[in-house]
Amino acid sequence: MALFEPKNEQKEIKYAEMRIYSDEELNNYTEEELKNFKIKHDIPDLEELEKGPWPSFVSDAKQGALHRRKLADDRMLIDRDVIEDMLGQLQVSFDDGETHWKHGGIVGVFGYGGGVIGRYSDLPEKYPSIAHFHTVRVNQPASKFYNSDFLRTVCDMWEYRGSGMMNLHGSTGDLVLLGTTTEQLEPIFFELTHELGQDIGGSGSNLRTPSCCIGKARCEFACYDTQDLCYELTQYYQDELHRPAFPYKFKFKFDGCPNGCVASIARSDMSFIGTWRDDIRIDQDAVKGYIAGDFIPNAGAHAGRDWGKFDLQKEVLDLCPSKCMKYEDGVLTIDNAECVRCMHCINTMPRALKPGTDTGVSILLGAKAPILEGAQMATLIVPFMKAEAPYDNIKEFIEKVWEFWMEEGKNRERLGELMQRFGLPKFLEIMELPPAPHMVKTPRENPYVLWKEEDVPGGWTRDIKEYRTRHKR
Amino acid sequence: MALSLERLGKYDPKDPQKNRLTDLGPRHFWQYFPPVIQNNYGKWAYHDVLEPGVLVHVSETGEKVFTVRCGAARFMTVQHVREICEIADKYCDGYVRFTTRNNIEFLVDSEAKLDALKKDLQGRKFPGGSFKFPIGGTGAGVTNIVHTQGYIHCHTPATDASSMVKSIADALFEEFQGMNLPAKVRVSMACCLNMCGAVHCSDIALLGYHRKPPIIDHEVIDKVCEIPLAIAACPLGAISPDKTPEGGKTVKIKQDRCMFCGNCYTMCQALPLSDKEGDGVTILAGGKISNRISMPKFSKVVVPWLPNNFPRFPEVVENVKKILNAYAQGANKYERLGDWAERIGWEKFFEKTGLEFTEHLIDDYRLAYDTWRTSTQFKYTDAAWNVSKAAGGID
Numbered sequence: 001m002a003l004f005e006p007k008n009e010q011k012e013i014k015y016a017e018m019r020i021y022s023d024e025e026l027n028n029y030t031e032e033e034l035k036n037f038k039i040k041h042d043i044p045d046l047e048e049l050e051k052g053p054w055p056s057f058v059s060d061a062k063q064g065a066l067h068r069r070k071l072a073d074d075r076m077l078i079d080r081d082v083i084e085d086m087l088g089q090l091q092v093s094f095d096d097g098e099t100h101w102k103h104g105g106i107v108g109v110f111g112y113g114g115g116v117i118g119r120y121s122d123l124p125e126k127y128p129s130i131a132h133f134h135t136v137r138v139n140q141p142a143s144k145f146y147n148s149d150f151l152r153t154v155c156d157m158w159e160y161r162g163s164g165m166m167n168l169h170g171s172t173g174d175l176v177l178l179g180t181t182t183e184q185l186e187p188i189f190f191e192l193t194h195e196l197g198q199d200i201g202g203s204g205s206n207l208r209t210p211s212c213c214i215g216k217a218r219c220e221f222a223c224y225d226t227q228d229l230c231y232e233l234t235q236y237y238q239d240e241l242h243r244p245a246f247p248y249k250f251k252f253k254f255d256g257c258p259n260g261c262v263a264s265i266a267r268s269d270m271s272f273i274g275t276w277r278d279d280i281r282i283d284q285d286a287v288k289g290y291i292a293g294d295f296i297p298n299a300g301a302h303a304g305r306d307w308g309k310f311d312l313q314k315e316v317l318d319l320c321p322s323k324c325m326k327y328e329d330g331v332l333t334i335d336n337a338e339c340v341r342c343m344h345c346i347n348t349m350p351r352a353l354k355p356g357t358d359t360g361v362s363i364l365l366g367a368k369a370p371i372l373e374g375a376q377m378a379t380l381i382v383p384f385m386k387a388e389a390p391y392d393n394i395k396e397f398i399e400k401v402w403e404f405w406m407e408e409g410k411n412r413e414r415l416g417e418l419m420q421r422f423g424l425p426k427f428l429e430i431m432e433l434p435p436a437p438h439m440v441k442t443p444r445e446n447p448y449v450l451w452k453e454e455d456v457p458g459g460w461t462r463d464i465k466e467y468r469t470r471h472k473r
Numbered sequence: 474m475a476l477s478l479e480r481l482g483k484y485d486p487k488d489p490q491k492n493r494l495t496d497l498g499p500r501h502f503w504q505y506f507p508p509v510i511q512n513n514y515g516k517w518a519y520h521d522v523l524e525p526g527v528l529v530h531v532s533e534t535g536e537k538v539f540t541v542r543c544g545a546a547r548f549m550t551v552q553h554v555r556e557i558c559e560i561a562d563k564y565c566d567g568y569v570r571f572t573t574r575n576n577i578e579f580l581v582d583s584e585a586k587l588d589a590l591k592k593d594l595q596g597r598k599f600p601g602g603s604f605k606f607p608i609g610g611t612g613a614g615v616t617n618i619v620h621t622q623g624y625i626h627c628h629t630p631a632t633d634a635s636s637m638v639k640s641i642a643d644a645l646f647e648e649f650q651g652m653n654l655p656a657k658v659r660v661s662m663a664c665c666l667n668m669c670g671a672v673h674c675s676d677i678a679l680l681g682y683h684r685k686p687p688i689i690d691h692e693v694i695d696k697v698c699e700i701p702l703a704i705a706a707c708p709l710g711a712i713s714p715d716k717t718p719e720g721g722k723t724v725k726i727k728q729d730r731c732m733f734c735g736n737c738y739t740m741c742q743a744l745p746l747s748d749k750e751g752d753g754v755t756i757l758a759g760g761k762i763s764n765r766i767s768m769p770k771f772s773k774v775v776v777p778w779l780p781n782n783f784p785r786f787p788e789v790v791e792n793v794k795k796i797l798n799a800y801a802q803g804a805n806k807y808e809r810l811g812d813w814a815e816r817i818g819w820e821k822f823f824e825k826t827g828l829e830f831t832e833h834l835i836d837d838y839r840l841a842y843d844t845w846r847t848s849t850q851f852k853y854t855d856a857a858w859n860v861s862k863a864a865g866g867i868d
Contacts, residue, residue: 002503003503003511003515004501004502004503005501006500006501006504007498007501008498010500010504011474014474017474017475018474018476019475019476020476020478031600034600035600045636045783045784046636046784048784048785049639049640049784049785050599050600050601050602051602051643052602052603052639052643052646053602053603053604053607053643053646054544054546054603054604054607054642054646054649055544055545055546055599055604055605055606055607056546056599056603056639057548057549057635057639058601059599059600059601059603060546060548060549060550060552060553061548061550063550063552063553063599064550064551064552064553067550067551067552077480083550086625090624093624093633094624094633094784096749097747097748097749097750097752097781097783098747098752099623099624099627099628099630099747100624101624101626101627101628102628102742103628103738103742103745104628104742110489110490111493111495112495119628133626135626139498139499140499141499141501141502141505142499142502143570144570144571144572144573145505145506145507145510145568145569145570146505146569146570146571147504147561147567147568147569148558148559148562148567148568148569149567150500150505151554151557151558151569152555152558153476154554155551155554155555155558156551158551160476160478161482164550164551164552165548165549165550166548166549166550166551166554167547167548167549167622168545168547168549168571168575168577169547169575170547170669171619171620171621171669171671172669178548178625178626179626183481186481186484186486186489187477187479187480187482187483187484188482189484190483190484190492190493190494191477191482193493193494193495193497194492194494195474195476195477196500197497198497198499198500199495199496199497199498209499211573213573214570214572216514216515216517217502217514218510218530218538218540218580219517219530220517220518220519220530222515225515227502231498231499231501231502234498234499235498238495238496238497238498239496241498242495242496258763258764259763259765260762260763260764260769261573262573263573263671263762265674265762265764265769266671266673266674266760266762267671273764296521298612299519299520299521299522299612300521300522300523300612300652301522301611301612301613301652301657302612302613302652303524303525303612303652304612304613304614304651304652304653304654305613305652305653305654307806315806315807319766319807321766321767340764342764342765343763343764343765344765344766344807347765348807350519350520351519368671369666369667369669369671370666370734371666371667371668371734371739372706372708372734372736373708373839374839375671375673375674375771377674377769377771411702
């Protein structure tokens with residue numbers, strides 16, 4: 001039974017019906033041929049990168065190149081040598097210590113302002129097959145579960161209409177298709193939407209493709225349905241995702257708990273982090289089990305070294321940032337009012353401790369990378385908000401933030417920078433939120449309060465003559 | 474239903490709106506959850522790391538799901554993705570998942586299926602000898618290094634990403650396949666400070682950095698750029714309007730004000746920065762994302778610059794290992810790299826890692842004062858004695 005329903009019909013994709021290439025075509029080289037295969041350019045530095053245990057992207061690229069070489073001419077619409085030329089240019093970039101991709105180039109699909117990144121080589125005579133080498137960002141399914149029918153179909157489409165090179169995944173979360181020509185952008189978009197029921201992602205001054213952690217799909221810590229909220233907001237804000245109307249990029253990320261596996265607190269303008277407001281659930285028998293050594297602490301994450309016998313006092317109670325835990329007479333107690341929900345005790349004893357059941361999200365705003373005014377982490381603005389479908393409260397909050405940012409934000413000013421420019425007090429006033437000590441690490445250290453006239457009895461209009469009646473010059 | 478073989482597929486350039494579908498969004502996640510995930514959604518009770526790279530999650534229903542996590546280069550060809558699909562079909566009913574840090578996860582619903590899957594994964598190698606699917610990346614170790622495009626696809630990088638990551642990951646392979654560190658160590662890489670990888674809160678962050686101000690392409694700048702936007706792009710106000718000898722519009726740059734951020738180049742292609750001698754790598758350390766024990770924190774610059782020594786970056790590898798080894802020896806169980814550095818003091822961090830502390834590591838940008846030490850609490854290291862000597866305080 002499906003717990004969550006898609007917004008639009010999800011036609012089933014069967015690779016057997018969709019496929020372009022036959023099994024013979026997919027397996028068109030032998031191991032021996034691959035071993036002896038040299039690409040058309042000299043790439044000594046790249047061949048060096050085939051050594052060592054970590055998966056070599058060069059070895060992978062070479063197998064892709066050989067595979068293309070052995071396909072028939074009419075079995076691909078992009079130049080056969082595209083992978084070889086990419087590797088050749090990469091070697092030259094190493095030699096020169098400089099990239100050989102030109103600056104930008106505006107390309108896209110009709111009606112959208114994002115999802116495609118224009119890219120051109122600045123050595124097109126030497127590497128003609130990558131003269132055009134545009135990227136298509138494909139919006140990944142939430143938390144990046146796939147089945148092979150979908151992936152294989154994407155592969156056939158992309159080998160036929162593109163370079164066959166891709167990223168699983170790009171930094172923001174998209175499945176990235178690397179390298180095609182301008183001519184093929186619309187056909188690719190039509191194949192994606194018509195055959196794969198699949199849209200492209202965000203780029204430019206858009207809502208960028210939202211992403212989330214694995215959540216309740218396979219994690220006992222998740223405090224809300226990260227995939228569902230991610231999917232709902234992605235669907236609800238399709239217009240914002242595809243048609244640039246913002247001052248700059250805007251990112252949502254969804255972490256199910258304060259462990260923060262998708263790094264939303266550092267990487268998103270609006271960070272949703274699961275939390276709870278009732279008590280941590282304790283299984284006292286399991287606590288005893290950890291003490292007795294029946295269970296390995298931290299789910300065995302430290303098993304590679306002998307750290308000695310588990311010591312509840314030293315490893316949990318003493319490391320609790322608010323020191324709100326006690327173990328007396330065989331009973332573990334937590335002063336939940338003092339708990340800051342850092343997850344350490346829960347991570348260390350997952351069988352014994354679980355987050356509470358009255359769950360929601362903390363919302364933090366304004367994280368970004370260093371361009372321009374230095375890196376920012378997200379600031380806690382909403383300590384707790386319920387996060388249940390259809391998430392109207394969250395949408396309302398989002399739109400209020402966007403209204404302010406779109407009204408006041410300068411070109412290429414991220415939300416976090418705008419919040420700094422206006423100051424947190426002014427931002428809270430606009431958001432109609434009461435100030436709280438939760439939003440700061442400490443109160444301010446200078447007294448330079450910008451008092452407003454209405455704050456001060458009698459106002460600011462004063463008469464110097466009247467003043468001089470009390471004070472001689 | 475089949476993929477089209479026509480050159481323009483279903484697209485009609487004479488009528489671009491015909492049959493156009495838009496705003497579909499991503500495909501819905503639920504259909505890609507394997508049955509064991511669907512059946513136990515929201516019911517997971519606990520998990521264990523059975524061995525490095527292998528997890529079991531146990532549901533309240535008693536059902537279990539076993540996960541094998543494999544490292545991967547995020548750059549893949551269709552041939553590699555097809556091989557992933559072949560494995561997913563053979564062992565996992567066709568399902569597969571990718572993690573935020575570009576690992577591949579194969580899920581099976583019984584322990585019996587685990588051994589064959591692991592054995593198969595371990596046996597697959599590229600002709601050059603590297604593993605296709607190394608198992609690891611869990612617990613107190615180093616997991617996959619997230620990174621950016623670099624020279625493979627980007628126009629602003631100050632270094633390459635895939636080659637540096639491959640070199641570091643080779644050097645830290647033991648830590649990827651083991652869980653012998655005090656806590657997890659997140660290594661991240663961005664090839665310029667646009668940081669599409671946002672690496673600024675990582676235990677160890679590798680960052681490409683330029684060191685030469687932009688060159689001005691006077692001949693075309695007025696044609697290819699909005700000059701006021703290029704001027705406004707400079708956070709330090711180093712760019713101002715100027716005239717060429719022929720009277721054309723251009724800009725001039727106060728070079729000693731440039732902090733090499735490249736924002737002007739992002740706005741204006743007539744101001745390129747990259748340069749073989751100028752570009753290199755900065756190492757930052759001690760950041761974290763998790764709220765566990767201590768609050769999330771930024772990484773700090775600990776090595777101001779290292780050369781782009783392609784393809785293996787030996788200097789970068791050596792410095793990363795120095796940091797990691799000192800941390801592995803000195804930190805307490807559960808202590809993240811930044812927490813360790815703060816506990817022992819940054820002066821001890823530099824002593825123990827053997828990294829050189831130079832003037833570049835003292836903040837002189839805005840809000841720099843926040844990082845200056847206003848206390849008599851410090852520890853004596855050689856660096857302290859050197860200052861005392863230089864000040865004439867001791868012989």
